[in-house]
Every structure is written in C-alpha cells, then in structure tokens.
Amino acid sequence: MKYIDEYRNKEIVLGLAEEIKKISTKKIRLMEVCGGHTMSIQKFGLPYLLPENVELISGPGCPVCVTSREFIDKAIVYSRMEDVIITTYGDLIRVPGSFSSLDQEKAKGADVRIVYSILDALMIAKKNRTKKVIFLGIGFETTAPASAAGILKARMAGLSNFYVYSAHKVMPPAMDTLIDEGVQIDGYIGPGHVSTITGEGIYMDIPKKYGLGVVISGFEPVDLMQSILMLVKQLEANDPKVEIQYKRVVKPEGNIKAQQMLDEVFTYGDDWWRGLGVLANSGLKIRDTYSMHDAEVQIPVKVAPPKEPKGCLCGEILKGVKKPKDCKLFAKVCTPSNPIGACMVSNEGSCAAYYLYNR
Amino acid sequence: MCLSIPAKVEEINGEMAICSVGKSNYEASLQMIEFEDVKVGDYVLIHTGFAIQKLDAEEAEASLRTFDEFKELNNALDDEEKIDGKRIV
Numbered sequence A: 001m002k003y004i005d006e007y008r009n010k011e012i013v014l015g016l017a018e019e020i021k022k023i024s025t026k027k028i029r030l031m032e033v034c035g036g037h038t039m040s041i042q043k044f045g046l047p048y049l050l051p052e053n054v055e056l057i058s059g060p061g062c063p064v065c066v067t068s069r070e071f072i073d074k075a076i077v078y079s080r081m082e083d084v085i086i087t088t089y090g091d092l093i094r095v096p097g098s099f100s101s102l103d104q105e106k107a108k109g110a111d112v113r114i115v116y117s118i119l120d121a122l123m124i125a126k127k128n129r130t131k132k133v134i135f136l137g138i139g140f141e142t143t144a145p146a147s148a149a150g151i152l153k154a155r156m157a158g159l160s161n162f163y164v165y166s167a168h169k170v171m172p173p174a175m176d177t178l179i180d181e182g183v184q185i186d187g188y189i190g191p192g193h194v195s196t197i198t199g200e201g202i203y204m205d206i207p208k209k210y211g212l213g214v215v216i217s218g219f220e221p222v223d224l225m226q227s228i229l230m231l232v233k234q235l236e237a238n239d240p241k242v243e244i245q246y247k248r249v250v251k252p253e254g255n256i257k258a259q260q261m262l263d264e265v266f267t268y269g270d271d272w273w274r275g276l277g278v279l280a281n282s283g284l285k286i287r288d289t290y291s292m293h294d295a296e297v298q299i300p301v302k303v304a305p306p307k308e309p310k311g312c313l314c315g316e317i318l319k320g321v322k323k324p325k326d327c328k329l330f331a332k333v334c335t336p337s338n339p340i341g342a343c344m345v346s347n348e349g350s351c352a353a354y355y356l357y358n359r
Numbered sequence B: 001m002c003l004s005i006p007a008k009v010e011e012i013n014g015e016m017a018i019c020s021v022g023k024s025n026y027e028a029s030l031q032m033i034e035f036e037d038v039k040v041g042d043y044v045l046i047h048t049g050f051a052i053q054k055l056d057a058e059e060a061e062a063s064l065r066t067f068d069e070f071k072e073l074n075n076a077l078d079d080e081e082k083i084d085g086k087r088i089v
C-alpha cells in the first residue's frame, strides 16, 4: 500500500540501524509519548535493532491508559440510566472501572454502542430523539478536534439530546511534568498525529527550558528509526532542538482549521493522569457556550472515590520508570482477555504491546 | 486511538469523501482540511472518520530519496574504510 510499504522497507530499516550504531557513543534513553509508536516499536522489534546504549521507553501516550477510573465509573453510571445510549470508541469498553466495565454493563442490557466516529454517534442521536446520547470523548489533540466537530454539528442540527463527556487531554503538560519529576530521558520521539493537528510549536519550550530534543515521528519502522537517528545526531552534537521527521504529514504550523475548532469548543482545565496525577491545564473542558452538549453539566453524577487495582504498575509504566515485565501480574493474572489495568486493554497500552510482541 | 491511516480519495461528495485503503472503503469527512484543495487520487490521513491532513507526495518521495543517497554514501564510506581503515562520520 502506498505510503506504507515504502516505509517498512527492511533494507532501509537495517541501514538506519547501522548508521545509529556507527555514530552513537553516549548512553541514552529516548521516550515515545504516543501509543501508536509504542505499538509499532514492539511490533517491528525495533529495540533489538538498536545498539545497547540506546534505550527506548514508553511514556503516557495511550489515551485509555491515562484516563481515570472515575471517568469509567461515571460512564458506567450513565450507562445504567434508562434513557441513555452510550457511544464510545472501542478501546474504552473493556477498561475495568472500580466496580464494572462498560462491556459488562452492555452484557447486562445497557445500551452501549461502539462507534468508529463521532459522526456515527450523531446519527444515533438523530434516530433516537427520545434518548440522551452520550459520546465518551477520550484522546489527545489528534482526537479532540473530532469531538469539537461533533459538538458544532450537534449545535447546528439542533440535536439537543447529544452530549459529550470529555476526558480529552493535551500532551505538553505531561511531557514537562515527566522531566520536572526527574524521569531520566535524553530526548522525546514526538507524537506524529498529535503534531499533525498542533504543529511543532507546542514543543519549543522543551529544548529551551530542559535542553532536550524532540523529533516528531511517523509510525512506520523507517520513520521511527530515522527519528531515533535524528535524536542521536542531536545528542552527539549537543544540539537539542525540535525537528520534524514525519514531513509528509506534519506541517510546522499544524492543521489550523482543526485548531480553530478545538479552540471554539474547548478550554483548558486541570485533569488527572494515571501515573502523573493532576496536571494544570492539561485537560480539555467544553466551553460554557456549548454546555448544552456537555454531559457533565447537563447530567451530573457522583461516584465514590475510585480505587486503583492492587499490584498494577500501570501508573509507573506510563511514567517510564517501570516496564510491563516488572509487574508480577503481567501475562500471568493480567492478560488482554482478562485485563487488570488499563495498560493491558488498549492495544496502544505498553502491557498489551509487550504481551503481543515482546513476552 | 491515535492511529490514522493514509487513504486514497476515490470520490468526493461535498464535505464527504469515499477513501480506500487497500481494498476497503471508508467514508471520511473533509471538513477539517482545506477541502477545496483535495482532488480524487490524493492521499489523506484519516482519523476517527475525519481526514486530518493531506499527504504531501513531494515530501514523501523526498524522504525516500534521502535514503537512496544515504545508502550510496554509506557504501562509498564502506569502500573507503576498507582502503584506509578509517571512517569519518
């Protein structure tokens, strides 16, 4: 397939690996902060192609993984309401909450529907005017504009029975916090699809403030190896900066139209991340102007303070200080068919990626 | 979640497009990009039902060309290395 096969060319990947070996002299740790990268890196076995002194670690880049149990618990309470239809991306449905999962509720008769796009959720709202249709909005800057577009469309079409429950988050506060907290990293493999929307501007502080480089990378093995090479070159030359490897998609200014939609519908608020806690201005909240479509405002619910599962290291793994294999439950008690923590559920989660490709 | 796929635009109907990936077809909204610029045959990146960017064919080819050059350079360096046993990178 065009734009895929060329970037999976084995010869090029090996050539890049060779190049990295030749020029890298320092012991370095590079962090990827996108679940898609985590998956590719494990799937294509990239760590095994790198010299010993170059280590890759995963950060908080899997949206399902960083989402709080409270969010899941509230979604479950919503799903138990008679007149509610829950619409969600597939990743979320099997995530265990404190007392159930959406999947279990569905089996018990709740109306929970997996959609591929928020546009499908709008259709459901249109066809079921007597029901309240709640869309669970999770994801980073890549996914949030779709939620904004959905809310704008609902407003235009007068779909007063359509609501978004937003746990959307933005990446930069998490990337700063990891460094502030002293997690040992020497550079970031920047998230390609977040950057497609935001452009490179959001990372400019990282070289300036922390002296770390960021290379915005594509998702195929050639992309990732090239990005690693670019970071190695920066490190060898002591020249940290923001660079774009994924130029066929990421423009320096990003996608302005999507940014405008985001800004129209959302504003920043504090939000909780698994592993990192509450980070200032890291969440996207629906603006008052659109509160008629905000599930939290229109259908407020309360849940008991959530409990994290015992023994689960998901939080530490998301911070890059532990690896899935450090968890005693990994691949024994906790498997993709019986996930204990969120990191095993989504295929972008580190535990799931290790389970599938690197056990 | 953050997965997006490069898809070929097959048909455009106003704000919506039919796009193909291999043999599968997807419907995608073009409202998030400058859809006046999108033509049938272009490649777009689709994420959760929205095209979020047009693929830049020139950039894609340019970066693949770099690899060719770099392969040649590498070979040349290897040959040199064989002769003088030194390598400058």
Ligand code: SF4
Pocket: A311, A312, A313, A314, A317, A324, A327, A328, A329, A330, A331, A334, A335, A339, A340, A341, A342, A343, A344, A351
């Ligand atoms: S293997 Fe399961 S229990 Fe262990 S950290 Fe991962 S998700 Fe949590």
